[in-house]
Amino acid sequence: MPPSVAVVTDSTASLPADLAARHGIVVVPLQVVVGADAFDEGSPEATPARVADALREFRPVSTSRPAPAVFLDAYRAAAAAGATDVVSVHLSGEMSGTFESAQLAARDARAEGVRVVCVDSRQVGVATGYATLTAAEVAAAGGSAEEVAEAARQRAADSSSYFYVDTLEYLRRGGRIGAAAALLGGALAVKPLLTIEDGTVSSLERVRTSSRALARLADLAVAAAGDRPVDVCVAHLASPERAAALTEQLAERLADQLHGGSEGDRVWCAEIGAVLGAHVGPGMLAVCVAPRPVPATRPAR
Structure with missing residues (x-):
């Protein structure tokens, strides 16, 4: 029933x-809109790869x-x-x-x-x-x-969400981050680390290299997990190698806390969907740490 x-x-x-x-x-x-064509997310036409290619080629991409x-x-x-x-x-x-x-x-x-x-x-x-x-x-x-x-x-x-982007330009285009912040990131040639704070994108810190960004994402995720049982997901757009490396790090460092989670005893790794991908751009790497409810059942009355 x-x-x-x-x-x-x-x-x-x-x-x-x-x-x-x-x-x-x-x-x-x-929906994701590429040029004049609109597609439902999850349809065969609305793939992350299609969005990533369109963004690289400076074709108009928006969402609805x-x-x-x-x-x-x-x-x-x-x-x-x-x-x-x-x-x-x-x-x-x-x-x-x-x-x-x-x-x-x-x-x-x-x-x-x-x-x-x-x-x-x-x-x-x-x-x-x-x-x-x-x-x-x-x-x-x-x-x-x-x-x-x-x-x-x-x-x-x-839950805690942290992500790295190669450039803030895509977030600026979609109105998800201010033009001044995007300009600052580009002017300093830094790699921005961002988080979601009170429902909006917030700047967390800036690092000089993508390898340093990956290391910081791992450290932030481990700190967010603390000693609690957690579900962990690594997401990316057109960056499978870096996502795999981060997944491997977190699977090792959080092994004792992953047992029995939504995706089993492992870190869930996936490419981000077309709609979110349209706003962060190729190269994005993210990690979400979600402490599990205890118990994850109906609350006692």
Whole structure:
């Protein structure tokens, strides 16, 4: 019997299709626009490689949030499948209009008798994904919509995301970082390390070489993990060798804390999706550390 609370997220949560399906999570795609062509993220046409090539060739690349009607269809389908409530978990509302679209759809769903609780994760990428997985686990354990939503918020708040970009130009183009910050990074010929802080991209520190950036990402991830059980993901865009090297480092340094995680006893490594890739550019390398809830089940009443 399916949980009475359905869990919905968006494609920037970076959940593999089989993992989302296994947990009964509905994923609503954002769109990536290359030139005059728009594609749903996750479709065969919207590949990270296509976005990376377009950015290198200075072709126009942009992204688009789902229309409220798309979310409304997902909420209706969940209700038709037997859900009494829906919890909809999304990337930071400071970074995208996706959360606003979900809220508008939730209002319309409520008028039709479908109750939807929207959660702004205040995160981006797989940190939102981990929050969504926790939401689904609590829902499967019989949690109420409020318990499911709170579990997602707490997992997201406990998570840390760090990333390196070869240039701040792509973030500047997409309006995700100020022009002054982008200019400063370029003028000093530094490699910026960034983080997500209160739902927005924040400068963390600057290093001189990409090898130093990789080492610092590893140190930051280990520090964020502390001595807690964690889920860890390394993500990249068109940088598989550096991602593999960082994954190997973290798998060794955090071996005792990875047991029993969402992806097993290992560091999850994946190429970032087309939508987020459009804003960070080729060469991006990121790590997310998400301490596991204890216990990761329905909270005691």
